[in-house]
Amino acid sequence: MTKPGRPAGPAADTEAVVLTAALELLLAEGAAALTPQRLHTVTGVARTTIYRHWPTPREFLAALIAVAPHEPARPSGDPADDLHAEVDLLCDRLRDKPVAAFLRALVTASTGDASYTSLRHRYVMDLLEPLRRAIRALGVADRDRIEDAAMTVVAPLLVGVLLLDRRVDRDRAHRAAADLLAGIGART
Structure with a gap:
């Protein structure tokens, strides 16, 4: 009824x-x-x-x-290539106005009102999820290790874009991904 x-x-x-x-x-x-x-x-x-x-x-x-899901890259069958594809997508998202401006607005709003902080966290976690999936596909199963690996790649990008108003440093992000792959013994 x-x-x-x-x-x-x-x-x-x-x-x-x-x-x-x-x-x-x-x-x-x-x-x-x-x-x-x-x-x-x-x-x-x-x-x-x-x-x-x-x-x-x-x-x-x-x-x-x-309504703003962050779609993962198409899997290539090679987990290392897929990680680099996710890094490229994240760099593109942070370079493009909607995502970067949206993040800046969330940061600004949360500095004036703490109730926005959970929204900022949710949005960043959503941005990170495709990268986490790519790291899991490399055989990393430990949650803390996955999170640390994702943050190793993403943190410098976010600091550069959001705090220092720099352009997205794609090369740095790929070096971080290559270091991650070397650290877990995967092909770079």
């Missing part, structure tokens, strides 16, 4: 319109621009709909994270 009343979430087309506009605002103006009133003005979607589903900037960011 179904209950009468409003559906649990917005219609798919409404959600797409609002979240696309939210991403554009986020990239142009930062997380503070993600208010229901502002999204209503930009999209024309009823304020009540926006307030009901995304009452704060935090809800917009959480929804954007939920």
Whole structure:
């Protein structure tokens, strides 16, 4: 038996319109621009709909994270090549405006409001997951070792891009991946 009343979430087309506009605002103006009133003005979607589903900037960011999966590279059959392919994808993601700007917005938002910290962690962990899968495919089974290996490759990239405003250092990331492969005895 179904209950009468409003559906649990917005219609798919409404959600797409609002979240696309939210991403554009986020990239142009930062997380503070993600208010229901502002999204209503930009999209024309009823304020009540926006307030009901995304009452704060935090809800917009959480929804954007939920719809932004980071697809892994196509497996080649060679785990070492697959690791390097994941490193390339991560470098591309950090170089491209949406991911880097989204991360910067999350960092900025979490410095002003600790409730955003869990969103920042979730987004970074989602970014790391394809790399973790590639490391597991190399035969590394220990969770701590997988995490340490992933962070060895990713940490310098994140520091460079987010904290030092540098371009993505793809060569450095590949050297870190090669060192990782050498450390576990895999082919580089």
